[in-house]
Amino acid sequence: MLIDEMKYITPEISLLCFALLIVVVDLFVTRKGVLPILSVIGALVAAFFTVGLWGNGGISAFNNMIAIDQFGLFFKLLILASLVLVVMASNKYVLKFEKFQGEYYAVLMLSAIGLMLLVSAVNLITIYVSLELSSISLYALVSFLKDKASSEAGLKYLILGAVASAILLYGMALTFGLTGSTGLTAIADYFRTSSTASPLLLTGLVLIIAGFGFKIASVPFQLWVPDVYEGAPTPITAYLSVASKAAGFAVITRILMTAFGQPDWLHAEWAIIIAVLAALTMTVGNVTALVQTNIKRLFGYSSIAQAGYLMVGLAAMGMATQGNADIRSGIIFFLFSYTLTNLGAFIAIIAISNKIDSDQIADYTGMGKRSPLLAGALTLFLVSLTGLPPTAGLIAKIYIFNGAVDQGLLWLVVIAVINSVISAFYYFRVVKVMWMGEPASQDKVTSSWPEWTALAVCCIMVVIIGVAPGAFVGLTQAAVKMFGI
Amino acid sequence: MNLNLLSWIIFLPIIGIIVIAVLPKPGQKTVKWIALSFALASFLISIAMFWMFDRSGSAIGHMQFEEKIAWIPAINAYYHLGVDGLSIPLVILMTFLGVVSVLVSWKIQLRPKEYFIWILLLESSILGVFCSLDLILFFLFWELELIPMYFLISIWGSGRKEYAANKYLIYTLVGSSFMLAGILSTYFITHTFDLTALAGISITSSFIPLTVLFFLLIVGFAIKLPVFPLHTWLPDAHTNAPTAASVILAGALLKMGGYGMIRLCVSMLPQIAVQYAPVMCTLAVIGVVYGAAVTMRQTDLKRLIAYSSVSHMGYVLLGIFALNQVSLAGASLQMFSHGVITGLLFAMVGLVYDKTHTRDLNNLSGLARQMPIIVVVFSIAGLASLGLPGTVGFIAEFITFAGSFASITIAGMKIFTLIAVTGVVVTAGYMLWMLQRVFYGYPLDKYNGVKDADAVEMISTFSFVAVIMAVGIYPAVLTNVINMGVAPIARLIGM
Numbered sequence: 001m002l003i004d005e006m007k008y009i010t011p012e013i014s015l016l017c018f019a020l021l022i023v024v025v026d027l028f029v030t031r032k033g034v035l036p037i038l039s040v041i042g043a044l045v046a047a048f049f050t051v052g053l054w055g056n057g058g059i060s061a062f063n064n065m066i067a068i069d070q071f072g073l074f075f076k077l078l079i080l081a082s083l084v085l086v087v088m089a090s091n092k093y094v095l096k097f098e099k100f101q102g103e104y105y106a107v108l109m110l111s112a113i114g115l116m117l118l119v120s121a122v123n124l125i126t127i128y129v130s131l132e133l134s135s136i137s138l139y140a141l142v143s144f145l146k147d148k149a150s151s152e153a154g155l156k157y158l159i160l161g162a163v164a165s166a167i168l169l170y171g172m173a174l175t176f177g178l179t180g181s182t183g184l185t186a187i188a189d190y191f192r193t194s195s196t197a198s199p200l201l202l203t204g205l206v207l208i209i210a211g212f213g214f215k216i217a218s219v220p221f222q223l224w225v226p227d228v229y230e231g232a233p234t235p236i237t238a239y240l241s242v243a244s245k246a247a248g249f250a251v252i253t254r255i256l257m258t259a260f261g262q263p264d265w266l267h268a269e270w271a272i273i274i275a276v277l278a279a280l281t282m283t284v285g286n287v288t289a290l291v292q293t294n295i296k297r298l299f300g301y302s303s304i305a306q307a308g309y310l311m312v313g314l315a316a317m318g319m320a321t322q323g324n325a326d327i328r329s330g331i332i333f334f335l336f337s338y339t340l341t342n343l344g345a346f347i348a349i350i351a352i353s354n355k356i357d358s359d360q361i362a363d364y365t366g367m368g369k370r371s372p373l374l375a376g377a378l379t380l381f382l383v384s385l386t387g388l389p390p391t392a393g394l395i396a397k398i399y400i401f402n403g404a405v406d407q408g409l410l411w412l413v414v415i416a417v418i419n420s421v422i423s424a425f426y427y428f429r430v431v432k433v434m435w436m437g438e439p440a441s442q443d444k445v446t447s448s449w450p451e452w453t454a455l456a457v458c459c460i461m462v463v464i465i466g467v468a469p470g471a472f473v474g475l476t477q478a479a480v481k482m483f484g485i
Numbered sequence: 486m487n488l489n490l491l492s493w494i495i496f497l498p499i500i501g502i503i504v505i506a507v508l509p510k511p512g513q514k515t516v517k518w519i520a521l522s523f524a525l526a527s528f529l530i531s532i533a534m535f536w537m538f539d540r541s542g543s544a545i546g547h548m549q550f551e552e553k554i555a556w557i558p559a560i561n562a563y564y565h566l567g568v569d570g571l572s573i574p575l576v577i578l579m580t581f582l583g584v585v586s587v588l589v590s591w592k593i594q595l596r597p598k599e600y601f602i603w604i605l606l607l608e609s610s611i612l613g614v615f616c617s618l619d620l621i622l623f624f625l626f627w628e629l630e631l632i633p634m635y636f637l638i639s640i641w642g643s644g645r646k647e648y649a650a651n652k653y654l655i656y657t658l659v660g661s662s663f664m665l666a667g668i669l670s671t672y673f674i675t676h677t678f679d680l681t682a683l684a685g686i687s688i689t690s691s692f693i694p695l696t697v698l699f700f701l702l703i704v705g706f707a708i709k710l711p712v713f714p715l716h717t718w719l720p721d722a723h724t725n726a727p728t729a730a731s732v733i734l735a736g737a738l739l740k741m742g743g744y745g746m747i748r749l750c751v752s753m754l755p756q757i758a759v760q761y762a763p764v765m766c767t768l769a770v771i772g773v774v775y776g777a778a779v780t781m782r783q784t785d786l787k788r789l790i791a792y793s794s795v796s797h798m799g800y801v802l803l804g805i806f807a808l809n810q811v812s813l814a815g816a817s818l819q820m821f822s823h824g825v826i827t828g829l830l831f832a833m834v835g836l837v838y839d840k841t842h843t844r845d846l847n848n849l850s851g852l853a854r855q856m857p858i859i860v861v862v863f864s865i866a867g868l869a870s871l872g873l874p875g876t877v878g879f880i881a882e883f884i885t886f887a888g889s890f891a892s893i894t895i896a897g898m899k900i901f902t903l904i905a906v907t908g909v910v911v912t913a914g915y916m917l918w919m920l921q922r923v924f925y926g927y928p929l930d931k932y933n934g935v936k937d938a939d940a941v942e943m944i945s946t947f948s949f950v951a952v953i954m955a956v957g958i959y960p961a962v963l964t965n966v967i968n969m970g971v972a973p974i975a976r977l978i979g980m
Contacts, residue, residue: 326559389629395557398621398665402560405669410693413669417662424658425651428635432647436639473559 005061008053008068011046011076012113018042019109026102032094036450039087039105043112047080058483064183065126067483072120074332074479075250079119082243082339083112088454089347090235092354092447097144097233104144108239111137115247122258122483124172124182127251131168131215135161138244142232153231160224161214168211174204175259185484187259191266205260205270212255215248218311219281222304226292229300234353237296238346241303242339249310249335253328256318258484264321271318274311279415282308286422295349296359298426302385303342305423310334312409312416313400319407325480327403332476334400337384337392337465344458345381348374351447351455361430366439374445375434377459382427384462387420392465399473490534491550491566494580495612497527498605505602513597520601521587524608528580534568535577540965545570546973548618548681556622562678565619570970571817572615574963575744578824579615579737581952583608586729588945589832592839593641593727600641603633604729611737615744620668620678624661627705627745630738631657634722634730641727649718649725656718660705667701671753674698684752685977699757703750709742712765712802713772716795723791728835731787735794736828740820743801747813747974751805755977758808762895765806770904772799777911781918786834786844789919790827793870796908797823803905804885807898810968810975812888815881817967818960822869822881822953829866829949833859836942837923840935846919851928856937860924862946867916869953872909876957882909884964894978 006013022038029035050073059068066072087105094101114134121127139161143154176182178201179190191197213221229237260266285304292298313331320327349359351374356363367375384391397420401413447455465472501523505516539549548567556564568576586604593600610633613626631654639650672678674690688695708715719739723731751758776796783789801823804816836859837852838844853860869876872883890902938946956963 329559383632388632389625394625394628398624398669399557399560401665402669402672405666405673408692410666410670414663414666417665418659421655421658421662424654428651428654432639432651435636436647469557470555473557477559 002062008059008061008066009117010049011053011080012116014049015042015046015109015113015116018045019106019113022102022106022109026106032098032101035101035105036087036091039109040084042109043080043084043087046116047077050076050080058481060122060483064185065123066117066120067122068120069481069483070479071250071254071332071482074476075119075246076116078246078336078339079112079115079243082239082246082343083108085343085347085454085458086235086239086243088450089238089350091450093233093235093350097146100144104141107137107140111141111239112243115243118247119250119254121251122184122254124176124184127255128165128169128172131251132165134244134247135165138236138240141236141239142228144233144236145231149231150233151231153228157224157228164211164214164221167207167214171204171207171211174200174207178204184255184258188262188484191260192262195265197266202269206273208255209252209270209273212248212252213277216245216252216307216310217304218277218307219284219304222281222284225304226297226300229303230294230296230359234296234346234350234359237299238343238350241299241346242342245303245307246335246339249314249331253314253317253331254482256314257328257482261485267318271315274318275315275409275412278308278311278315279412280308281305281311282416282419286419286426289426290422292426293361294359295361295364295430298361298430299342299345299349302423302426305419306338306342306385308419309397309400309416310338312404312412315412316400316404316407316409319409324403324407325477327407328480328482329473329476330400330403332479333469333473334396336472336476337396337462340458340461340465341381341384341391341393344455344462345378345385347451347455347458348378348381351451352378352445354447355443355445361433363440364430364433365437366434367445368435370439370441370443371445374447374455377455379431379434380459380462382431384466386424386427390463390466392462392469395466395469489552490530491552491568491616494527494530494534494576495566495609495616497523497530498583498609498612502602502605505598505605511598513594516597516601517587517591517593520605521584523605524580524583524587527608527612528584531577531580535573535966538573538966540969545969551618556619560621560672560678561676562621563619564622565679566616567618567681568616570966570968571747571974572744572970573966574817574821575615575737575740575824576612578740578821579608579611581948582733582736582824582828585828585832585945585948586732588941589732589835590727590729591941595641600637603637604733607633607637607730607733611733611741614741618680620671620680620683623680624665624668627664627741628661630741634734634738637730638722638726641730642725643727644725645721646725649721652718653722656708656715657705660708663701664705667698670698670701680748684973686753688754695754695757696761699750699754699761702753703746706742706745706750709745710739710798710802711742711795712768713775713795713799716772716776719795720788720791723794723831724785724787728831728838731831731835732828735790735831736824739794739798740824743798743805743816743820746802746805747817747971751808752974752977758806759894759978762806762808763897766803766895766898766901769799769802769806770901772796772802773905773908774911777908777915780915781911784846786837786846786919786923787831789846789915790830790834793912793915794823794827796912797827797870799908800882800885800905803889803901806895807889807892807902808894808975808978809888809892810971812885812892813971813975814964814967815883815885815888817971818877818963819881819885821963822877822956825949825952826866826869826876826878829862829946829953830870832946832949833863833866836938836946837863841932846922849923850926851924852932853924854928855932855935858938858943862938862950863924864920865950865953867920869957871913871916874957876953877960878953878957880957880960880964
């Protein structure tokens with residue numbers, strides 16, 4: 001019964017309730033400090049319900065529209081965790097748009113709902129609808145500052161996003177037209193009985209990859225990234241770079257594995273496309289990042305490069321017969337550690353920019369003297385992004401590259417490790433600026449306790465995962481269980 | 486009985502870091518005493534371990550003090566430590582240098598808290614490299630070493646420190662990137678990261694030519710050793726690093742390269758090693774001669790010692806790729822010997838620079854009058870470096886050359902050895918010339934007031950001298966152990 005199945009979307013429903021509650025409370029309460037607290041409580045309640053569903057492996061609900069599987073639940077938790085951390089990091093930043101704090105938190109939660117539905121959707125229609133829910137919320141959030149850069153970023157994101165949606169929809173339409181179904185498992189059934197696919201169907205597949213390529217910022221759909229990252233409010237940039245990207249990878253993994261994962265000739269088709277895109281994505285991201293002077297733009301390009309490493313995992317997944325579970329767990333692990341690392345880095349950037357009101361790397365000069373803790377934390381995250389010990393970044397890279405070598409993608413891994421070296425240039429340029437050179441002002445840079453807490457959580461997790469990853473690998477191995485395969 | 490001695494040795498410095506880090510605003514004095522005591526504890530445990538090391542014949546080919554715990558089960562990675570005759574001298578070398586480098590930095594004024602944190606982290610990571618028996622763990626420690634060294638050079642260095650630090654970072658990262666690809670390929674072929682299992686395993690692969698695997702692995706080690714033409718980071722890093730970092734860099738860090746070559750490349754792929762030994766020996770000989778020739782031309786004391794390292798590490802490469810038990814033992818001992826001798830040389834250069842504020846040979850003269858103790862110790866280091874009998878330098882070079890000259894595995898080893906021996910002659914030239922220019926000749930009035938070594942400096946430098954002399958006079962203390970380590974490896978090659 002439909003009403004019985006409501007329990008499967010309790011996390012989303014509870015989050016929606018809290019989002020609406022925030023809008024209402026915002027109307028009557030003058031002390032806006034209560035809003036972030038409500039958001040955090042909402043996210044925690046949703047996380048509580050999500051954990052409650054854990055272990056319910058592989059059920060589909062609402063006529064095969066969404067699936068309750070550990071893969072989706074894991075990503076829901078990841079999205080909720082980033083939501084909490086972003087809300088904590090927004091604590092001071094929201095003063096830039098004081099009047100609209102209620103809307104900010106509410107829309108942020110709506111986009112989280114969209115992403116949560118997206119990672120559990122198993123039907124092209126639900127995938128599209130939840131994608132739009134999250135995207136439209138994000139268009140609004142990106143332009144929240146309402147200044148020139150922010151509005152431009154919002155508009156750019158909207159237009160390019162709309163184009164990407166159209167491409168995606170076209171791909172979905174082709175797939176539906178030729179397979180006669182929008183359910184991922186039904187599409188898989190179609191392929192199981194056919195030995196070749198028409199060129200049109202492959203076109204559909206490519207268009208779907210392209211549509212999500214926008215979301216995960218793969219080359220050649222990465223053009224929006226730098227401007228949007230630079231113009232958007234920094235907490236939203238952080239959110240875009242982790243939650244939105246993680247959900248994008250989750251859904252593309254799910255589509256490729258569930259609908260296009262079998263038979264062997266089919267997954268070899270897309271594996272090679274993704275392998276080439278991966279090589280291009282990381283190279284373009286890293287090389288362009290070298291010349292950036294704005295830290296948010298730098299992180300934009302860095303996130304493109306990181307997407308490239310993740311796509312190495314996707315390509316390996318396509319190379320593997322029977323969808324090697326270890327590779328999928330590698331992708332999940334990478335996303336997990338990348339989320340913590342990148343969020344941590346952005347929290348530090350937000351705390352610093354609250355004080356110095358600049359995103360220019362040159363203005364970070366001597367930050368090590370002005371705030372050793374913030375600079376130290378940011379250094380740790382940069383070290384993790386470079387892929388050096390003792391951080392999560394190294395383990396994640398080893399894990400994902402190991403899977404790729406295992407599938408005969410040594411050439412891709414060699415390109416990836418060379419790219420890691422290139423990335424050291426720009427990551428360590430920021431480190432160098434922070435620790436060497438004299439600061440322009442002797443003012444100490446400090447931060448508020450929610451930001452410190454969020455930062456501490458990220459720092460500790462990044463180091464723990466880097467030193468003793470066993471338990472977390474176990475968690476991601478549990479999270480590979482996906483409905484339909 | 487398992488005391489987890491190796492874990493203690495590796496992690497005591499890290500515990501020291503934590504203690505230093507959590508102390509609220511510790512004074513400079515507290516910090517250095519904490520650093521010293523943890524480094525010393527690590528050193529004493531390593532000495533105890535050396536004493537307990539099983540030297541009986543039955544222990545040959547076995548790791549000792551092993552520890553093995555599952556670490557990342559998903560990829561079969563273990564927290565697996567152990568030492569054999571090959572690694573234990575290097576472990577002792579590092580713990581020794583750890584203590585001395587703290588003493589050498591006794592007068593550091595700039596940000597002492599961070600400085601000692603980085604020194605201790607550097608020590609831990611290098612120790613980890615020598616003790617790891619799991620490739621992933623090995624790689625983790627290998628990469629970990631980069632970060633402290635980067636900061637030590639770029640913050641506490643001198644001259645073009647940022648350039649040198651970046652160059653160091655990039656060179657090392659390039660090497661380790663290929664190494665990672667090599668390690669993962671190894672895993673794909675053999676399905677193990679366990680170094681003990683990999684040694685002597687007969688690897689066949691259709692996936693990747695073994696030659697490619699060999700070179701993927703060796704590039705990182707070749708950069709670190711350094712092998713000509715990949716050595717250009719070294720003079721910059723050495724010249725601009727603070728004294729303690731130079732001591733550790735020359736003393737222990739370069740040895741990671743030689744150690745890795747023997748442990749991974751030669752043990753895992755002996756046939757490929759034999760096949761490419763002439764190439765490697767050619768590079769070794771070029772390194773020896775070129776390094777020595779360039780050293781002659783240096784006027785900066787630190788740069789001079791740095792280039793002499795390039796030349797002397799060429800002996801190590803020659804010894805390794807002569808692929809003979811004696812030459813391998815010689816290479817291992819040469820690593821130890823170069824570690825203490827060059828460590829001492831850098832410490833002495835640091836002292837001279839502290840007192841006179843110059844490292845330029847043209848501005849120094851006749852210091853023997855003004856600093857009699859320093860001149861004696863510096864001369865001993867110089868003489869050890871040129872291989873004077875009675876010092877460890879002589880023994881190490883003698884065994885290396887004797888081994889490589891006698892090697893019949895590789896064609897033309899006699900020629901290679903004969904060319905390489907000229908390096909010793911040139912070393913005598915530049916060392917004596919350097920000593921003469923700095924210490925003898927007319928004393929300059931401007932250095933009349935300079936002080937000689939004080940108590941702390943004497944402790945640190947005399948302990949170097951003690952090691953150099955002791956092993957020089959009774960080399961068996963190390964060679965017995967080293968032979969146990971290289972015997973199984975030499976057996977793999979069929980000698």
